[in-house]
Amino acid sequence: MTKKINITMLFLLWIIGIWIIISMLFHNKNNFILFRIAHNNYFLFTIAIISTYLFGFKYIKKAYFELFKWKKTGMNFLVFLSTQTSIFYSIYQLVMNQTLDLIEASIFINFFLKTGDLITERLNNVVAKDLKTILSIQPKEAIYINDKEVESVVSTDSIKIGSIIKVKKDQIIPLDGELITNFALFNTQIIDGENNVKTFYKNALVFAGMVNKGEDITLKTTALKFNSYLSQIVMQVSSVQSQKSKFKSAVDLLVTIFTPLVIIISLFGFLLSYFYFDVSNLSAAFKVLTTVLVSACPCAIGIAIPLAIAIGSSKAAKKGVIFNKPDAFQRMAKIKVICFDKTGTLTKGEIEVEKFIGDKNYLNVIGLIQLQQKHPLANGFLNYLRKINFKIDKSSQLVEEKPRVYRYKEDLYEFIPSFKWSSQIKSVIDLSKLKDNLTTTFVLKNNIVVAVIIFKDKLRKDAKSSIKILNDKKYELVMITGDNLLIANDVANELGNMKVFAQQTPNSKLKIISDFQKQKKGVAFVGDGINDVLAIQKADLSIAIISSHFFVNLEADISLLNPNIELIYEAIKFARLTKIILITNLFWAFFYNILIIPLALSGILTPLFGMAIMFCSTLLVLLNSMLFKFKK
Template identity: 30%
Template sequence: MEKITVPVLEMSCAVCANNVENEVRSIPGVDSATVNFATNTLTVSFDPKKTSLLQIKSAVQAIGYDLVIEENNREKIQEKAEKQHYQSIKKRTIAAWILSIPLMGISMTIMHQNWANWVMLLLTLPILLFCGQSFYINAWKQFRHKSANMDTLVSLSTIIAFLFSLFNTIYPDFWTKRGLEPHVYYEAAGMIIAFVLLGKLMESKAKNNTSSAIKKLMGLQPQTAHLLTTEGEKEVPLNILKPGDLIRVKPGEKVPVDGIVFDGNSYVDESMISGEPIPVEKQSKDKVLAGTINQKGTFSITATQVGTQTILSQIVRMVQEAQGSKAPVQRIADKISSYFVPIVIIIAIITFIVWLFVGGNDFFSYALLSAVSVLVIACPCALGLATPTALMVGIGRGAENHILIKDAFALENLCKVNCIVLDKTGTITQGHPAVTAEIWLQTPDTEMLSVLLSAEQKSEHPLALAMTDFLLKKEIQPISVTSFQSLTGQGITVEYNKNSFWVGSLKMAAEQTTTFPESVKPVLKQWQNDGQSIVCYGKQNRILAIFALSDPIKESSKYAISSLQKKGIEIHLLTGDNRHTANSVALKLGIKNIQADALPSSKEEYIKTLQNKKKFVAMVGDGINDSQALARADVSIAMGKGTDIAMDVAMITLITSDLSLLSKAINLSRRTVRIIRENLFWAFIYNIIGIPIAAGLLYPICGILLNPMWASAAMAFSSVSVVLNSLRLKWIKIN
């Protein structure tokens, strides 16, 4: 199966999105199809052996819409089409209001003049034929395919109002002979178009703001690169680059591709990817990422990942797919939207019949006016926009804060979490051991330190790397040692100047017949109780020094865990480390629930046990070693730094190593879901209250009858209000 996301053009409402979705799903070879009205995109999974993108595009065009399937500059083509669409709406909106204002003025002041109806007719025609032409063209396309959408409602309402007014203008005697006044509603037809266009213009503007986060991410990608060839340096577009190309990066420029530094050095600002504010020094053989910013130096890189394969492109693609996904709560709105237009048309017909039944021909104008108002005020757009706009802003806001959310399901479910299981290494702790304390039993000289460094540099043990880093920071220089020997489970031995030196565990120290001074025994016991690893260093049968090593707890961990506990979330520590280490870490962080010595299978069982206790569980790990537990959890969260993130495993990825992002992610989820619920509530309430009022429910009570003009204004406002409410997420604090 091939999965791809492509832009959809010419959609005007949520019903359009459903029409495209249903049409694509019906194509043989298509496994799944999801259309997001807020992003104007189609995400389709299909079998290339049975169908193609071109066939899918043809099917979509047949029902009045279009797809952008060109591989190169797809986003640019969509952006250009959206700009043209926006300018077209803007032009038609301005024209509609220029004509509607005098139309409205005449209808309210001098409508009884003999010539007034003919002037209003002349003003209304260009509004319908020019400003509103897209509504009628799209409605006709829908009718031909036995479908209906928002354009159908607008078209029916304005055509009915116009034709009734036209008849009364040409044949006023038909009503005057019956003792009735021949009313005209040109201003209703014109103002409906004007208000709907204004609503579309504001909606389009607001929807563009909801995708600002993805535009910022895409803006990190430079457009050209300095390619080094045998003929010299030349500036080329990114799409011609390939792995292995040599590229020069000059001061102040963005790195164009992922690559390895070939020569030169500089400091690179990686904050947009990793979240770390301090520029990182880059030298030969160091990795650099696309979108990061070179500071003052110049260097050349060998491209390793180009185009859509770079880490930045993967992040952009992940955010786009997430913004295009549908939350479970949206299914209700989609289901209603699919039946919405036919139901509204039926209600409008019933409204017309009831008015005539109650009042006879005397109420014909009221019947027509009420039916038109019902058609206009009903708005599937508000329902269709309620969920996707909030999700777009929420997922985009997450990306801006280094929280990558894989899909809408994850964002919606994160707020339900009441139990979080944390892996220790790399999640709570730094993920790599470091020397935390040292005791020298003999004053160290240059020889002792150099031998220790040289011995540890030859070892592959993880603790040896920590020892090496510790000694190199002291600016110790290595020397040549011989007879290196690694003793499994104990340590290593080397020789220097015919003397035997050894580095290893307490067990190895005991086998070297070494005895520890009484003064250090309490310290050793305390180190062990704290869960720290102990490395001993000796010469022959004498001990020279003792080192304590541990995986340091991140500075942000205690605050992050305390913040989660204040939210009423139960925290569990799940680690493969021993009980001493687990207890020590848990005690420092105030965690009461601990499971140590956990294997991958037992981690999964632990998650399952919590779920059996009716807990909604989130698992936070590295996304690889904890894959079984992550797969079992209700919400899976990976920790990492850009290049290390396990995007294919976790529902949510925290790009930086800062655990406090977890609290932000939960706050973001809660805020987003709250706004989705607000949007859906107001969208439903608007239609539930608006349609009966438009039908004339208040007329027998207080004599109020809704003018179609104001009904169209209310309809336009409902869509805009939903989008504006979603945009509040851009400024709400999520700390």
């Protein structure tokens, strides 16, 4: 059935259902013909057949898959058992010309389930709409420039990778690409949430959704429309919403245990009623059995976790916080130690060359080597070359002999930080006057220092306030950096209350994280996702800050699209709030079952009241999730 027919049929069946309930209450007191029709055995049985085998066929099919394909029992199998018990016992009563005592179970359980499904689907659509809004920003057309340099407006769907397109001033970039124009100005708010203009230079990657705030530019496309960075973000969020977390897996396991337990309890209730409470009363015994089955149906449990994660990840994405893995919500709550990389994380990562010392003839080989790197220092040096209008000659081949050692022509070149220099290393430059508290790189040619590059960087404007917030929340804060100790201490002193591990290699960072983990402390590592891959993999939770130079890392547990470390606390808040909603959702689901089963066993509840309370449990989970969704 189509969705429209489904909704119409549900509406009509609810009208009939309300009519039946009213007739059940008043048919003995009023001989009104409509009450008599609604209480007629054959009419009720017909509605039950329609509700169970036509309207509720979906649950029968799912019960079959649970039992014979997935080899487990769950909610759908309980629904199947309760409706079939009701139907076949009603056939027996029809044959015996008795009043149908249990027929309402097979009529109303599908009404309640379908209504819950409809509300859940509606809420999920509201969540999905937030993501579709992001994608709608990407233009559907672009200015294509062919081989003869003739411009034409074409659909972005038809543009291939490697095509040349033009973006006019104040237009939105339609496709990801590599900048051909020497430099350009873009508002990157759709990507990183920062409503300001940034400068990009030739060969830089730019992304669909950015707004060109400078002159007309050209770029070479690097991705198709469906695979743009913007699309990747939306797909990542959607993927997290559909992935099963470890917590959800544990709950699913609990449900597979819970379902057979409910069946056993229902059979026990049948025997208890038939042989003890209401001896030899088959109708009363079947009523207890059916009431337990329909009342204990774990419908709310099935939606409690997916809804919380879907809403939490969607709300976080709108703030620029991407939860790449569903378990990140649970793992965030266990974090006690937060480790930070320095460059590009606590500092802006907008590295500038303060001074270059050495023969300018080495600029070309240094530039070639830096083109191979994905580190803020490399970007800083390449920007320096652009500012002095130095063009890199790429005609000579560069070969990486071993990590960080390159052969250019006949010579070997290597970069080392100043703190690794020793008097045994020869130098053609006077190094005695260099200050120790500067970020300095030595360029070695055949193990002789031939050039010195002095860099400068600034703290992020939000770093100090963010560190204070995290300190106030009693997190143990640690800086792990490859920079020298004096620089690291200067930064830590300015930020306040932070342990420092300086002059660290990627491998030594692993040991530091491992030492904290041995103390039974959950460790989060925050880095720029470029040279921190090993640390990100080792930490219990990884957070990648995606900078204007490096947008494409969505592999960490959490990615911050805005290079603003205040978002770390926002991520913690979203994770905690999502977990609270998740736990309260499960509380309403499980608390209801714990409360309702004894009442059903005692015979106090009828199947109709049991189903109604089950439906209310589902509504409470949905309402709880909706409050989370619309909370500011």
